[in-house]
Amino acid sequence: MDTHALIDYALQRYSPREVAMALGVDARTVRRWHTRESDPPPYVSDAIRQRLLPLQGLENDAPADFTFIDLFAGIGGMRIAFEKQGGRCVFTSEWDAYARKTYAANFHDGPNHVFAGDITTVHEKDVPDHDVLLAGFPCQPFSIAGVSKKNALGRPHGFADKTQGTLFFDVARIIAEKRPKAFLLENVKNLVSHDKGRTFATITDVLRNELGYHVMTKVINGKHFVPQHRERIIIVGFRDYVGFDWNDLKLPDFEAAPKLSSILHKQDGTDPSEWNFLEGANGRVSAAYTLSDKLWAYLQNYATKHREKGNGFGFGLVTAKDTARTLSARYYKDGSEILISQGSKKNPRRLTPRECARLMGFDDSFRIPVSDTRSYKQFGNSVVVPVIAEVARVMAPFIKAESTVPGKRAKKAA
Numbered sequence: 001m002d003t004h005a006l007i008d009y010a011l012q013r014y015s016p017r018e019v020a021m022a023l024g025v026d027a028r029t030v031r032r033w034h035t036r037e038s039d040p041p042p043y044v045s046d047a048i049r050q051r052l053l054p055l056q057g058l059e060n061d062a063p064a065d066f067t068f069i070d071l072f073a074g075i076g077g078m079r080i081a082f083e084k085q086g087g088r089c090v091f092t093s094e095w096d097a098y099a100r101k102t103y104a105a106n107f108h109d110g111p112n113h114v115f116a117g118d119i120t121t122v123h124e125k126d127v128p129d130h131d132v133l134l135a136g137f138p139c140q141p142f143s144i145a146g147v148s149k150k151n152a153l154g155r156p157h158g159f160a161d162k163t164q165g166t167l168f169f170d171v172a173r174i175i176a177e178k179r180p181k182a183f184l185l186e187n188v189k190n191l192v193s194h195d196k197g198r199t200f201a202t203i204t205d206v207l208r209n210e211l212g213y214h215v216m217t218k219v220i221n222g223k224h225f226v227p228q229h230r231e232r233i234i235i236v237g238f239r240d241y242v243g244f245d246w247n248d249l250k251l252p253d254f255e256a257a258p259k260l261s262s263i264l265h266k267q268d269g270t271d272p273s274e275w276n277f278l279e280g281a282n283g284r285v286s287a288a289y290t291l292s293d294k295l296w297a298y299l300q301n302y303a304t305k306h307r308e309k310g311n312g313f314g315f316g317l318v319t320a321k322d323t324a325r326t327l328s329a330r331y332y333k334d335g336s337e338i339l340i341s342q343g344s345k346k347n348p349r350r351l352t353p354r355e356c357a358r359l360m361g362f363d364d365s366f367r368i369p370v371s372d373t374r375s376y377k378q379f380g381n382s383v384v385v386p387v388i389a390e391v392a393r394v395m396a397p398f399i400k401a402e403s404t405v406p407g408k409r410a411k412k413a414a
């Protein structure tokens with residue numbers, strides 16, 4: 001494909017602005033190349049292949065040890081963890097157009113993989129057979145008040161009655177139909193205490209008693225692996241009784257855990273150059289990430305006001321020696337939860353999207369093809385990859401022991 005054709009191809013997947021961002025030019029230049037008003041320089045061809053397009057010949061239809069599906073996939077943090085264990089993703093659902101872009105730029109699927117949008121519109125019978133179901137379902141609170149009313153009326157109820165109208169219902173109906181060997185669900189720690197514990201009780205009750213799975217739950221802090229305090233509830237279920245034991249997880253001591261120095265740009269020219277985050281020969285973090293005087297003054301005043309009222313809210317100013325607070329999906333707004341100190345003479349700065357990726361345990365090879373705002377949201381919504389990878393490592397032997405991969409071992413139970 002010549003360079004013009006590559007640009008046309010990239011524009012079928014990304015907006016001119018996104019292509020421009022990835023190539024380090026402005027959107028007008030991309031449009032001019034697209035309309036053939038001007039010719040792109042030779043480097044553009046390689047840059048498009050490397051930064052924007054799926055790698056040819058790496059379609060993920062190779063033989064695998066087990067199959068899985070990736071629901072509420074976001075940018076595929078869970079997928080990375082299960083691919084490391086030899087799994088192949090056969091179905092993905094994610095409805096957000098920008099998350100889909102990041103996902104498509106990083107995972108290379110062949111014709112046997114389905115990339116669905118809104119899961120509520122997918123019939124469970126249309127989901128392919130799989131060994132493991134993965135879902136970081138959004139914590140969409142739901143009340144179970146209706147259930148007790150139904151109880152009082154003596155009406156029968158099942159998971160459909162208890163959870164219909166929530167996204168957990170979509171996870172449950174797929175498990176009910178496909179009966180995967182195992183599942184892993186991830187959510188915020190607050191799910192456990194939401195509605196005085198009733199929401200979590202309903203979820204585990206449905207998984208155990210309505211669906212008949214052996215369910216184990218654990219709150220894990222990402223701080224074991226990355227310099228970020230991030231507690232998440234992990235719910236693991238097996239269709240059959242297996243010897244899965246949380247004690248087999250290897251969680252490095254907090255004392256030995258990496259500090260922010262491990263994820264911050266080195267700014268000495270040794271970091272891989274990324275034009276949109278770094279500038280100059282030494283790869284200094286772009287000035288755009290330093291807070292304006294106005295925003296910095298606002299955050300300081302806000303923190304003082306709340307301190308006076310006895311509230312703990314405020315910004316989180318950290319140095320390379322510290323551990324960050326939880327990166328949230330709203331980081332793009334003011335970055336206040338994680339501000340990197342730049343000494344007393346300079347305002348603090350936000351993390352760059354690449355630093356956010358590292359803070360969530362994504363390798364530097366992970367492509368970031370969307371704007372900063374979108375990528376902050378995507379990393380803030382994602383998982384700490386090494387946490388899921390460690391759970392996947394302990395789950396893997398039980399998943400591989402009985403697989404639904406065609407040509408592998410026994411078939412799944414009816």
Ligand SMILES: C[S@@+](CC[C@H](N)C(=O)[O-])C[C@H]1O[C@@H](n2cnc3c(N)ncnc32)[C@H](O)[C@@H]1O
Nearest residue numbers: 072073074075077094095096118119136382383
């Ligand atoms: C908490 S995030 C999960 C992120 C994911 N674990 C990752 O590593 O990036 C939840 C995701 O579910 C997606 N989502 C919400 N409702 C959906 C629906 N009805 N169908 C498909 N995706 C949905 C959101 O766009 C969001 O990306």
